[in-house]
Amino acid sequence: MKFGQGQxxxxxxxxxxxxxxIALELAKAGAQLGLIARREELLSAIVNEIQTLGGKAFYRVADIxxxxxxLIGISELINCMGGIDILIANAxxxxxxxxxxxxVETQEKMIKVNLLGVIYCIEAVLQTMLASxxxxxxxxxxxxxxxGLPGESGYTASKAGLNTFMEGMRIQLRPKNIFVSTICPGFIKTPMTEVNDEKDMPWLMDAETAASIIIKAIQRKAKVLRFPWQTSLLMRIVGFLPDWLIERVMKKYNENPPMPKTPL
Ligand SMILES: NC(=O)c1ccc[n+]([C@@H]2O[C@H](COP(=O)([O-])OP(=O)(O)OC[C@H]3O[C@@H](n4cnc5c(N)ncnc54)[C@H](OP(=O)(O)O)[C@@H]3O)[C@@H](O)[C@H]2O)c1
Structure with a gap:
């Protein structure tokens, strides 16, 4: 049986x-999907695409x-699907x-979506998972x-907070038979990174390849996945570099930082 089938x-x-x-790959494997985001027209188009492939999917619009x-959006999806096996808090x-x-407003938004948003999503599924x-x-x-990187303090802080939050949850939920995985990608080609210069994104990977790697990690219940290994190694090396060198390397980026097309 293919991983995802019936889940x-x-x-x-x-x-x-x-x-x-990830949604499209899991749908092809036979998973039933509940999708969340803010843009309804995009969610509805994906649900149609999944149904055309013979799959089953629902969506709810929510700002996480x-x-x-x-809480409302996710509990409605759990009702539609008759339960939940896996939450992928990706937004x-x-x-x-x-x-x-x-x-400051931009940094608040990153902390709210990237950290608090994941906590709210966990709240929305936890009782159902504990009960089952x-x-x-x-x-x-x-x-x-x-x-922590210059020009990226808000983003790096939101993800560092997420990493330790998930680590604690992983250990706490272990005896409850609920597995927790933290997935740490490098540069992936998506709308989020399209404003960046590709020269500034070594080992850039397409979203479909990333999705396959992530799904395999979910299947083997990986605790933490860092990929691709080249960027992971680079980040470990950066951890040992002196501040003056990091500041110099990122100076050009910080003179003209690539802003998202629409404010957060
Ligand atoms: N791309 C990379 O290089 C990269 C690297 C490492 C980690 N990541 C992480 O991977 C995840 C996915 O990013 P991506 O690269 O696929 O970017 P993306 O294409 O911009 O996707 C972001 C998704 O999050 C949704 N979203 C944003 N704010 C939301 C909110 N307040 N409520 C609900 N949904 C919200 C967006 O949908 P709506 O706008 O329709 O709400 C969109 O579906 C993010 O957590 C990102 O930090 C990305």
Whole structure:
């Protein structure tokens, strides 16, 4: 039996990029999907695509930085699907941290979506998983969560917070038969990274390849996955570099940081 077949999977941030690619691959494997994002027209198009492939999918529109909306959206999906086996908390946002002006609203948004949003999603599935005595919770974090980087402080902090939150949950939920995985990708070609210069994104990977790697990690219940290995190694090396060198290497990026097309 193919991994995913017959499983009930909720994916946040399924309207584009990595979330969309995971949804389509799992649908092809026979999973039943519950999709969450803010843009209804994109979600509805993916659900149609999945139904055309013979699959089963539902969607709900929710802003995961809003606790009530998230709880309602996910509980409605659990009802539609008759339960949940896997939560993939993938929705996330990214934008540079500037100092003149110091863009606090942007940083608040990253913390709200990338960290609090995942916590709200976990809240929405936890009682059901505890009651059924099984489940899997997966968060899409980032290799950026392992090192504070100039011009990326807000994003790296949101992902570092997510990494340690998931680590604690993993150990706490272990005796409850609920497995927790933290997925830390390097650069993936998605709408989030399309504003960046490809020269600044070594070992850039397409979303479909990333989705396959992530699904394999979910299947083997990986605790933490860092990929691709080249970027993972690079980030470990960066961890040993002196501040002056990192500042110099990222100076050009910080002179003209690539802003998202629409503000967060
Ligand atoms: N691309 C990379 O290089 C890379 C690397 C490491 C980690 N990641 C992480 O991978 C995840 C997916 O990113 P991506 O690259 O696939 O970017 P993306 O294409 O921009 O996808 C982000 C998804 O999150 C959804 N989203 C954003 N804010 C939301 C909110 N407040 N409520 C609900 N949904 C929201 C978006 O849908 P709507 O706009 O329709 O709501 C979209 O579906 C993120 O957590 C990101 O941090 C990406």
């Amino acid at each position: 009930k999977v909720i994916i946040t941030g399924a309207s584009t990029g990595i979330g969309r690619a 930085s809003e606790r009530k909306e998230t 996330g946002v990214g934008a540079p941290t500037t100092i003149q002006p110091f863009n 005595g099984k489940g899997q919770i997966v968060a899409i974090s980032s290799l950026a969560g392992f090192k």
